[in-house]
Amino acid sequence: MIGPVRVLGDRVLLTQLVGNLIGNAVRHNVDGGRLRVRLDDDGLHVANTGPVVDPAELPALFEPFRRGPRRTGSADGGAGLGLAILTSITRAHDGEVTARARPEGGLDVRVALPMSTARISTP
Secondary structure, three states: OOOOOOEOOOHHHHHHHHHHHHHHHHHOOOOOOOEEEEEEOOEEEEEEOOOOOOHHHHHHHOOOOOOOOOOOOOOOOOOOOHHHHHHHHHHHOOOEEEEEEOOOOOEEEEEEOOEOOOOOOOO
């Protein structure tokens, strides 16, 4: 279960960040694949069971309009901007994005943002 977490930032941009991260993991998953979303002290982690990605290709996937070598069309509605926008929003919030190609296929992406020092009360 994910507990309350408070980060400093713009609500609209952070909503876009989370939407892009999860949407990208869904869009680039395989049929019958799995998606894991985890929030912990280290950040927001999203992993999928998509196709195998060459680790050398990872930096290019975070550049605007860049996609993996097997993706040439846009039938899925993507334009190659999801991870680039996610990176820009994360940097604008003094955060960090890291990604790891999973050996069995897919990616594990982590977004870490500065935490608020405000205490969160739970009902």
